[in-house]
């Protein structure tokens with residue numbers, strides 16, 4: 425299954441190109457869409473006493489008229505409710521003309537317990553918050569807790585941002601066409617869609633290739649081709665060396681979590697870089713992970729010269745201030761070529777340290793041949809580096825991450841229940857396999873370590889970030905209740921095993 429997500433403009437373009445290429449015209453695509461929805465309704469609700477089909481004035485409503493006609497032809501008791509007249513000459517007007525069922529005004533909508541609702545009020549064309557008869561219908565259906573099958577999107581959910589505009593249906597199943605849309609994955613939209621069924625309406629792969637979408641669902645297919653596996657003649661440094669900066673004596677655990685995660689993700693060698701006064705604490709808790717004293721910037725240069733770690737993590741438990749800034753800039757000043765530093769994962773305190781020095785950081789990251797910078801902010805940290813972007817209510821989480829990545833010349837992992845990974849080259853992915861069990865202290869430290877471990881093994885920065893987010897989320901979701909961050913490095917092992925198996929096929 426392909427992973428592209430289509431924005432409203434891209435979906436409209438795909439429709440246009442598909443119609444131009446034939447053989448289906450706009451009404452033909454609409455009939456395919458309606459057929460797909462009717463088939464789902466008949467398969468999932470064979471015993472539905474009554475189906476209420478709610479049609480809006482646009483093409484989403486057009487799909488609804490097709491569904492109403494097909495269900496009635498199949499012998500279902502259908503009640504048809506309409507909000508507004510389809511525009512003369514539109515595909516929806518053709519669909520409405522072909523549907524001879526009696527039409528009731530949506531403003532008079534009533535339903536009975538045990539009935540099913542097909543929501544065809546608004547889809548991709550949603551332009552403002554639901555009001556009037558549409559909002560009234562949502563209130564009635566929600567109040568009665570009736571099952572809803574949504575066409576394309578639950579009405580009220582923005583397909584671009586996943587925002588709920590005013591109010592929205594909560595669907596059991598949402599049937600969408602050609603590809604999913606960002607609003608199916610971004611919160612709160614994802615929660616309103618229920619199960620998402622993707623229907624083929626005859627928009628071929630070549631058409632999607634022509635549209636060339638830059639947004640993806642974060643699934644293994646997106647990055648498995650670059651997922652690392654050790655070569656037959658691998659030795660530990662060849663598998664990749666990750667170094668993780670530790671905080672002072674009372675803040676060392678976070679770095680060790682990152683280090684362990686980097687090692688589990690396959691880096692052949694991992695070193696914790698510790699201030700002198702925390703060496704004993706770290707030494708007491710490390711076994712296979714190496715330890716090295718690093719107090720000053722010169723120590724960072726020496727380490728890179730001697731041990732050549734290919735990736736770093738800086739931030740977890742590190743402390744905020746000059747030292748974090750100096751170390752970060754020292755690493756970003758190295759050249760990537762000749763196998764020197766591949767990249768740096770900047771997390772937590774590392775991010776916050778640049779709150780008042782963003783231009784310096786972004787400039788360093790934007791230098792040609794600079795190591796890749798991957799930043800992993802949660803919402804609070806994101807606002808510290810990108811206050812104006814964070815405050816812009818016109819931007820979706822996807823657009824915010826994308827704009828931040830471009831500005832910072834960095835891969836941005838904008839964390840949360842719907843993490844977005846964005847590359848400065850414009851690609852972005854939305855993650856959907858997480859679970860709230862991951863909201864536990866130290867979980868982010870583990871994520872930073874997994875990404876750095878993959879980076880050290882030669883995975884490109886965007887792919888490493890996407891893979892890290894997916895693996896972390898998958899491990900946490902499978903583990904479930906009781907998860908603490910210490911469990912995560914081991915919990916990723918079965919996930920890695922499956923990925924390695926599938927990469928080998």
Ligand SMILES: NC(=O)C1=CN([C@@H]2O[C@H](COP(=O)(O)OP(=O)(O)OC[C@H]3O[C@@H](n4cnc5c(N)ncnc54)[C@H](O)[C@@H]3O)[C@@H](O)[C@H]2O)[C@@H](O)CC1
Nearest residue numbers: 450453454457482483484546547548549550551552553576
């Ligand atoms: N031929 C095609 O282009 C196809 C379109 N498809 C369907 O067409 C849908 C998109 O159709 P449209 O672009 O006509 O858009 P919609 O049917 O989603 O919306 C129709 C119009 O309603 C108005 N509107 C939007 N939100 C409103 C609100 N809150 N209050 C009052 N009025 C509002 C707007 O003027 C909008 O253009 C897709 O979601 C999909 O279901 C599918 O049939 C596949 C083929």
Ligand SMILES: Nc1ncnc2c1ncn2[C@@H]1O[C@H](COP(=O)(O)OP(=O)(O)O)[C@@H](O)[C@H]1O
Nearest residue numbers: 839840841858859860862863865866867868869
């Ligand atoms: N409700 C949730 N559902 C899924 N993933 C979540 C949820 N809440 C947090 N996460 C994930 O858990 C991790 C938490 O990281 P972070 O906020 O940095 O925590 P910490 O600083 O304690 O390590 C992130 O990867 C985030 O995406």
Ligand SMILES: [K+]
Nearest residue numbers: 543546577579
């Ligand atoms: K809808």
